[in-house]
Amino acid sequence: MSGPVLQNNIVGIFDSGVGGLSVWRELIKVLPGNKMVYVSDNAYSPYGPRPQSEIVSRAVEISEFLIRNGAGIIVIACNTATAAAIDELRWRFDIPFVGMEPAVKPAAQSSKSKVIGVLATKGTFMGRLYNSTLRRFATGVRVVEKVGTGLVDVVESGRADTKEGRELLEKYIRPMIKKGADHIVLGCTHYPFLSEQISQIAGEGVTLVDPAPAVAKHTFEIMEKGGLVLKERINQLEQTKFFSTGSVENLKRVARTILPSLDEGFFEHMD
Numbered sequence: 001m002s003g004p005v006l007q008n009n010i011v012g013i014f015d016s017g018v019g020g021l022s023v024w025r026e027l028i029k030v031l032p033g034n035k036m037v038y039v040s041d042n043a044y045s046p047y048g049p050r051p052q053s054e055i056v057s058r059a060v061e062i063s064e065f066l067i068r069n070g071a072g073i074i075v076i077a078c079n080t081a082t083a084a085a086i087d088e089l090r091w092r093f094d095i096p097f098v099g100m101e102p103a104v105k106p107a108a109q110s111s112k113s114k115v116i117g118v119l120a121t122k123g124t125f126m127g128r129l130y131n132s133t134l135r136r137f138a139t140g141v142r143v144v145e146k147v148g149t150g151l152v153d154v155v156e157s158g159r160a161d162t163k164e165g166r167e168l169l170e171k172y173i174r175p176m177i178k179k180g181a182d183h184i185v186l187g188c189t190h191y192p193f194l195s196e197q198i199s200q201i202a203g204e205g206v207t208l209v210d211p212a213p214a215v216a217k218h219t220f221e222i223m224e225k226g227g228l229v230l231k232e233r234i235n236q237l238e239q240t241k242f243f244s245t246g247s248v249e250n251l252k253r254v255a256r257t258i259l260p261s262l263d264e265g266f267f268e269h270m271d
């Protein structure tokens with residue numbers, strides 16, 4: 001592998017595609033001294049409709065790759081992969097894994113209307129984690145769930161501002177608003193890249209809840225406990241090595257909306 005030398009205090013991050021970059025942008029804020037490796041499994045995106053066993057085997061293969069490349073901790077920056085694979089990954093590998101979970105708890109606690117919307121993939125809604133979170137934290141709150149079919153592709157291909165993207169969002173968001181939701185949980189890491197469009201449809205009084213900052217903070221805490229946080233700030237443009245099993249272009253385009261001058265040399269194809 002060319003590019004920056006990787007060490008053991010490296011943060012591994014993966015998602016089915018570019019969505020995990022919404023978590024990565026929070027991780028580089030709280031861990032400015034640690035190198036990171038990001039894998040977009042674009043060749044297998046979207047994960048949402050895939051059987052659990054297939055997502056587990058993708059997650060295992062990518063985790064092996066990240067560990068080979070020095071990751072001492074892995075952030076599963078994908079709600080669907082967390083729901084399907086986190087137990088297996090923790091069982092197989094001897095490093096910490098941090099997962100995503102739709103932010104139902106903060107949304108339910110701050111809701112005044114006591115109605116919240118959750119937009120996620122089918123795999124996430126079927127997961128044990130999501131359902132136990134609902135039981136624990138959403139009692140007395142009406143939860144309007146919508147599977148965001150098609151939205152991952154819209155983000156992957158940069159079509160957020162097209163008629164098709166807007167129509168899909170209207171179909172999912174309007175019923176939540178109609179039922180009185182004052183919070184919408186972004187239950188897939190791709191959806192923060194649609195925040196602007198979602199807010200336009202939802203209107204002013206509706207808060208979008210993205211769990212990424214809390215996940216980044218949790219990752220920092222685990223690393224700090226393990227003495228893995230490096231204090232000396234690295235140039236952000238050289239901090240992360242990006243890999244994609246499919247389109248490297250999608251990854252570059254979205255990563256550059258966060259750090260515009262990211263260098264070509266830091267993006268590679270993963271076989």
Ligand code: DGL
Nearest residue numbers: 016019047048079080189
């Ligand atoms: N970013 C993934 C998530 O958080 C997208 C899942 C998919 O590929 O369907 O769930």
